[in-house]
Amino acid sequence: MALPPHATLFERIWRRFYLVFCAAVFVFLIAPIIVILPLSFNAEPYFTFTREMLSLDPAGFSLRWYDRLLTYGMTAPEVARDTAWWLDAWANSQWLHAAKNSFLIGIASTLVATTLGTLAALGLSRPEMPFRRAVMALLISPMIVPMIISATGLFFFYSKAGLAHTYIGIVLAHAMLGIPFVIITVTATLVGFDRSLIHAAASLGATPVETFRKVILPLILPGVISGALFAFVTSFDEVVVVLFIASYDQQTIPLQMWNGIREQISPAILAAATILIIFSMALLTTLELLRRRTERLRGLAPD
Amino acid sequence: MDGTSDAPDGLLTTGDGTPLKTALARATRRAKLKAVVLVLPLLLFVLVTFAVPIGQMLYLSVYSPVFADNMPRLSAYLMANPVTEVPGEAAFEALVLDLKDARKNRTHAQVGTRVNYEKAGSTSLFKSTARRLRKIDGPPYKEKLLALKPAWDDLHLWTVMERAAHRHTLSFYASALDLGYDAKGDLVRAPEERRIYGLLFQRTLLLSALIAGLCLLLGYPVAHLLANLPLKYSNLLMVLVLLPFWTSLLVRTTSWITLLQSQGVLNDLMVWIGIVGDDGRIQLMYNQAGTVIAMTHIMLPFMILPLYSVMKTVPKDFVRAARSLGAGPVTAFVRVYFPQTVPGIGAGVLLVFIISVGYYITPALVGGSSGQLISNQIAFHMLQSLNWGLAAALGALLLGGVLLLYWLYDRLVGVDNMKLG
Numbered sequence: 001m002a003l004p005p006h007a008t009l010f011e012r013i014w015r016r017f018y019l020v021f022c023a024a025v026f027v028f029l030i031a032p033i034i035v036i037l038p039l040s041f042n043a044e045p046y047f048t049f050t051r052e053m054l055s056l057d058p059a060g061f062s063l064r065w066y067d068r069l070l071t072y073g074m075t076a077p078e079v080a081r082d083t084a085w086w087l088d089a090w091a092n093s094q095w096l097h098a099a100k101n102s103f104l105i106g107i108a109s110t111l112v113a114t115t116l117g118t119l120a121a122l123g124l125s126r127p128e129m130p131f132r133r134a135v136m137a138l139l140i141s142p143m144i145v146p147m148i149i150s151a152t153g154l155f156f157f158y159s160k161a162g163l164a165h166t167y168i169g170i171v172l173a174h175a176m177l178g179i180p181f182v183i184i185t186v187t188a189t190l191v192g193f194d195r196s197l198i199h200a201a202a203s204l205g206a207t208p209v210e211t212f213r214k215v216i217l218p219l220i221l222p223g224v225i226s227g228a229l230f231a232f233v234t235s236f237d238e239v240v241v242v243l244f245i246a247s248y249d250q251q252t253i254p255l256q257m258w259n260g261i262r263e264q265i266s267p268a269i270l271a272a273a274t275i276l277i278i279f280s281m282a283l284l285t286t287l288e289l290l291r292r293r294t295e296r297l298r299g300l301a302p303d
Numbered sequence: 304m305d306g307t308s309d310a311p312d313g314l315l316t317t318g319d320g321t322p323l324k325t326a327l328a329r330a331t332r333r334a335k336l337k338a339v340v341l342v343l344p345l346l347l348f349v350l351v352t353f354a355v356p357i358g359q360m361l362y363l364s365v366y367s368p369v370f371a372d373n374m375p376r377l378s379a380y381l382m383a384n385p386v387t388e389v390p391g392e393a394a395f396e397a398l399v400l401d402l403k404d405a406r407k408n409r410t411h412a413q414v415g416t417r418v419n420y421e422k423a424g425s426t427s428l429f430k431s432t433a434r435r436l437r438k439i440d441g442p443p444y445k446e447k448l449l450a451l452k453p454a455w456d457d458l459h460l461w462t463v464m465e466r467a468a469h470r471h472t473l474s475f476y477a478s479a480l481d482l483g484y485d486a487k488g489d490l491v492r493a494p495e496e497r498r499i500y501g502l503l504f505q506r507t508l509l510l511s512a513l514i515a516g517l518c519l520l521l522g523y524p525v526a527h528l529l530a531n532l533p534l535k536y537s538n539l540l541m542v543l544v545l546l547p548f549w550t551s552l553l554v555r556t557t558s559w560i561t562l563l564q565s566q567g568v569l570n571d572l573m574v575w576i577g578i579v580g581d582d583g584r585i586q587l588m589y590n591q592a593g594t595v596i597a598m599t600h601i602m603l604p605f606m607i608l609p610l611y612s613v614m615k616t617v618p619k620d621f622v623r624a625a626r627s628l629g630a631g632p633v634t635a636f637v638r639v640y641f642p643q644t645v646p647g648i649g650a651g652v653l654l655v656f657i658i659s660v661g662y663y664i665t666p667a668l669v670g671g672s673s674g675q676l677i678s679n680q681i682a683f684h685m686l687q688s689l690n691w692g693l694a695a696a697l698g699a700l701l702l703g704g705v706l707l708l709y710w711l712y713d714r715l716v717g718v719d720n721m722k723l724g
Contacts, residue, residue: 011632022528025521029603030543032558033550035568039561047561048571116345123341128334133718135342137709140718142353144709146661148678149698152685153356156363176352179345237551240663244685257553261560261668270561273554280549284542287549 033277040065040270047267065271069095072268095272098256105167105252106235109174113231116175117182118224122216124183125190136183143180150177151244158245165247173241178231185230189223189294222294226287233283357702364475364695369417370467373410374401378468386465386488389458395445398455399436406433420690421463421474421484428454459486475696500680500697507677510595511659515606515652517599522606522651523644529607530614548604556668559597563588563669589671597665605658606651609716613647650716657708661701677701 003015043062044050052060071077073094079085090096123129124136142150154173155164163169197219201211217224239254246255253272260269315323371378376397384390405411415429432452439447449456462484466474477483477490481498485491492498525544529537547555562569565584573579587593617640625635663678670679677697684694712718 014632018524018528022525025525025603026540026543028521028600029547032555032562032600033547035562036554036558039568046566047564048566048568112348116348120342120345123338126334126338126341128331129338129342130335133713135346137713137718138354139345139349141709142349144657144705144712145353145357146663146678146701146705148661148663148681149357149360149702149705150353152681152694152698153358153360154352155685156359156691157356160359172352176349179349233549237553239553240682254551254553257551257557258664258668261553261557265560269557273551273557276551276554280551280554281546284545284549288542 036270036273036277040267040274042267042270045267047265047270065267068266068268069093069271069275073097094251095253095256098251098253101250102236102252102254105170105174105250106232108167108171109178109235110228110232112171112175113178113182114224114228117179117227117231118186118220120179121183121186121190125187125193139183140180142176147177147238147240151241154241155244164245165250167250169245170242170250173245174235174238175231177238177241178234181230181234182224182227185227186220186223189220193219222290226290229283229287233280360695361699361702364692364699365471365473367417367467367472367475367692368470369410369413370464371470373405373408373414374398374468377401377464381465381468386458386461389456389461392443392445394461395448395455396442399439399444399448402429402433403436406436416689417467418460418463420478420693421466422460424454425460425463428452428460462486462488472692475692476699478693479696479700500677503675503677503680504700507660510591510598510674510676511656513595514598514602514659515655517595518602518606518655519648519652521599522603522610523648526607526610526614526647529611530617531619544604544607547600548608552601552664555601556597556665559593559600559669560588563593563596588669589674591670591674593669593671594666594674594676597669598659598662601665602655602659605654609650609654610644610647613644613650617643646716650712653708653712653715657705657712660708661705 003011007015038053039047039049041061041063042050042053043060043064050060054060070089070093074088074092076085076088120139124132124139129135150173154169158164158169163172193216197215198211201215202208206214236252237254239252239258242250242252242255243258246252253276257269257272260266260272317323317326374397377394380390380394380397384394402411405414411429411433412426415426418425418429432448432455435451438451454460466472466484466488474484478493479500481493481501482490483493483497529540529544532540561567564570565586565588567588569587570579570584574581574584579585587596621643622635622640625639626632630638660676661678662676663682666674666676667679667682670676678701681694681697681701684690684697
């Protein structure tokens with residue numbers, strides 16, 4: 001999209017301005033995330049670059065905040081780091097506790113959301129489905145309704161149903177929040193799905209279950225996995241519902257960060273944030289690979 | 304004969320003799336049933352974990368039984384006898400006996416709090432009265448109570464109690480709309496300095512509109528660039544949009560705290576360049592600026608992605624054709640390119656606006672007191688002031704607004720056209 005040689009001066013200036021503007025927006029998008037990475041290695045308890053860091057002096061950098069993440073909440077963090085120390089960390093470190101909860105709740109709610117969501121998407125993509133639009137609108141609405149309202153509703157409902165302060169309660173709530181993403185991604189994959197394949201499988205004698213396992217599932221799998229990733233991230237990043245219905249036992253990483261920011265913000269938060277950024281980079285890469293696979297399967301991209 | 308055949312009366316039938324029409328109806332019904340069976344489990348799940356809790360919350364915004372449950376005699380009296388002046392002995396007898404029971408059950412403070420929502424000072428009045436009720440052991444109740452606590456000789460208090468005696472009430476909505484009842488029980492606007500919710504709703508809408516506008520301003524050129532670059536480059540640049548989108552919300556908020564605080568990176572940079580002096584550091588956080596900056600960053604991908612997917616479908620030849628027919632660059636953009644991107648603008652602006660209106664986390668962390676949105680007030684009433692009826696009423700108003708926007712979004716964009724990443 002280079003400019004043609006006959007472009008006027010105005011167009012050339014405008015074009016320069018446009019590119020600079022776009023570059024600035026990209027910096028705005030990415031800089032806040034990049035800036036955190038070096039700051040998490042700060043040797044001082046500050047949220048800005050020290051003189052040593054700017055001159056790349058090794059003395060300005062340290063792993064103390066990562067160490068702090070591990071040791072925070074331990075009963076005896078100061079002793080030698082033998083097996084007992086690591087067992088202590090595994091059992092008592094608050095951030096590890098939160099991480100364990102986050103993964104447990106995330107995986108369980110992703111399983112629920114993905115199973116129910118995929119089945120429903122299969123039904124919704126059938127042309128015979130009655131009230132398709134209304135049902136779809138209802139199933140997507142947890143994504144649109146403000147989190148604070150869902151959380152308020154769940155707070156009242158759970159305290160009556162005895163689900164407050166339970167893992168089950170949080171898993172169900174997070175599954176509900178993740179379902180719209182599964183529906184959206186799986187229905188999107190099903191739009192390009194050739195339904196005559198189902199008839200072909202049936203005419204060759206496959207049972208509906210076999211057809212699903214051997215024909216439908218492999219083709220929609222990229223959509224299912226990316227929906228599952230969205231559902232997992234939704235749960236992994238969710239704090240409002242947890243804030244309302246969890247007790248200390250169910251503390252997750254976002255809630256731990258929330259408390260950290262509100263109470264005594266220390267660069268340990270930045271260390272946790274750095275780990276999460278690397279985690280999201282890995283997720284993004286997975287998703288991108290999946291997208292390429294879908295395009296290849298559908299023959300959209302020749303490469 | 305197999306397959307379709309002609310029955311004697313001329314109807315088309317299947318091989319086993321059923322008319323084709325019936326067979327088709329049966330097959331359609333079966334197909335419909337299959338689709339419904341697939342959707343049903345999820346539908347039930349969402350109804351139980353989402354629709355029912357929200358319905359329950361909506362009910363709580365009009366249902367407040369605490370007074371009627373704990374003050375049964377007085378409630379019965381007040382339901383039967385509308386209050387026009389401070390009532391007589393019978394009402395005071397009911398009041399004293401109920402308060403004695405309530406103190407025994409330790410519920411008198413709750414009752415006082417319910418009355419306190421509409422008349423300040425009632426919690427302490429209920430508490431201190433209940434504490435000293437032992438001195439009243441028989442009639443005349445009115446005389447003794449008024450001697451003990453003259454504050455009960457107050458028509459306003461009695462009209463408030465009359466309303467509280469009803470289990471179903473609209474008074475939470477009245478408070479949420481900055482309305483109140485005067486001493487005679489008529490609906491009036493709250494005094495100027497206590498009209499906070501109208502202001503808050505107004506601020507929420509304004510800031511959300513501002514954020515949506517900023518996102519459009521920043522996102523439109525970027526989406527245009529991404530849609531027109533060769534795939535090789537645009538895929539690479541897309542990562543810069545998607546990485547923030549996939550990064551934890553709290554991480555991004557933490558980043559902004561790091562950048563914006565007065566001893567933070569941005570202020571340090573400005574001091575170093577010399578734009579501001581070390582004593583003139585700019586307050587970028589804990590105010591509306593903080594909310595707007597951080598939320599624009601968080602919402603920007605929600606604007607760029609729909610814009611990009613619409614711009615991808617705009618044929619490049621159109622603008623070229625317009626130019627070759629003599630249109631200047633501005634005319635070609637305004638008359639040919641821009642109108643084709645309007646659906647993307649609608650989708651992006653609506654999406655950003657809908658999400659912003661109900662946002663809680665970021666304003667709570669970087670907004671200070673001037674950058675708080677309506678959600679923060681709901682959370683405050685839920686977690687701190689414990690006025691759940693008011694929280695539910697504010698939530699219901701917010702929900703109504705959001706659903707209206709969602710309906711609009713569905714009409715304009717269609718929920719099934721929503722794309723992610």
